[in-house]
Amino acid sequence: MEESIFQPYLATKSIFRMDREILRPSYIPDKLPHREDHIEQLAQILAQALKGERPSNVLIFGKTGTGKTAVVKYIENEFRKADAARMVHYLYMNCEIVDTPYGVLQGIGNRFIENFNQRIPFTGLSTDRVYNLLVEKLDEEKRVVIIVLDEIDKIVLKNGDDILYQLLKINDDLSRARVSLIGISNDLKFTEYLDPRVRSRLSDEKMVFPPYNAEELRDILxxxxRLAFDNGAAPEAALSLIAALAAQEHGDARRALDLLRVSAELAERNGDDRIAEEHVQRAKNKIELDTVIEAVKSLPTQSKLILLGILLNEEVGNTKLTTGEVYTTYRELCRRTGISPLTQRRVTDLISELDMLGLVHARVRSFGRGGRTKEIQASVPLLDVKKVLEKDELLAEVRGYRLKVQTTLI
Ligand SMILES: Nc1ncnc2c1ncn2[C@@H]1O[C@H](COP(=O)(O)OP(=O)(O)OP(=O)(O)O)[C@@H](O)[C@H]1O
Ligand SMILES: [Mg+2]
Structure with a gap:
């Protein structure tokens, strides 16, 4: 082949080999290291269904990335293997996607309606009518239905717990079929929003998935x-480093896998044949910056103006600002953009919100005679974030705007 500009990229392909599919979040591995006990416990509870009996309801808690969804999907595959006769119906639903009582009842009902023309429509019926249709359909045969409601807190926060109440008491209306529920939440406090009867029925059994430690993450990685890479492209040292970094943060397997994927992409792009520490560090920075940028993009306009004001000050060397100074710059930006300004009190609240998001750092400083003020500082990279803020159409009038440097007379 003749020498061409494509050469270096073609060459890297053959050295660095990975199967991207296996690193995707949607991939369900055949093995879930360090979740064997949880799987066994669930198997023990749910095995009742294979005997034609109703298993206890289960409530699963655990912080993000602790394998909750992976485990219930794994169980789904196991049921498929074990239950050739299809006596057990295992239905997975994500309540962040199906987030209304109507949607949940309709979704369950339609799994039991084969004739497309008889399907429950997306809208148009009353929820009670859909419930009755569901009961009728379910009860056509003797069967056990296990309904997994992932992110169950989302539907409760949005619509209250009526839907859970209905699904929990559905067995009273059924004579042949039996229904049990598995609820999953990463919000440990969510049961506080439940009616005590719903709470106690839903949590016949409770399980908690703890965050993974560094060693566990290393095993998962x-x-x-082993499945995703060839030719030793992901050496042990790199995996240990990724595991250690992810454990320091939250013990979140999703983060660890993201870090592995991005490190691999950087190594590949660089034409290297394996992941090295340098790629991991760069991947970590890249992911952090991406997270910051996403957070900034989704801020309401008023908060964007405040943040921009803080950054414009930083640009001219004012790094530690009082609330008053932030407010003055903010007013100036409002004037230039034609956005109506909020009160200083409200701006102070928004600064606290930016602080909670980790975008600014606000420290309370006391000075003589019990006086107190805040010292506010951005904790995001100036240039990258300013670029993102300036893309907002509403902020068009202040693109490229610079503050005048304050000259203090001595
Ligand atoms: N024990 C494990 N072994 C292998 N992969 C795992 C394990 N635990 C989690 N993962 C992987 O980590 C990622 C996140 O896991 P999962 O989606 O199950 O988290 P989750 O607990 O449902 O989090 P969330 O509360 O955010 O929904 C998935 O890609 C999953 O395959
Ligand atoms: Mg999940």
Missing amino acids: TERA
């Missing part, structure tokens, strides 16, 4: 890397 090693297992995944």
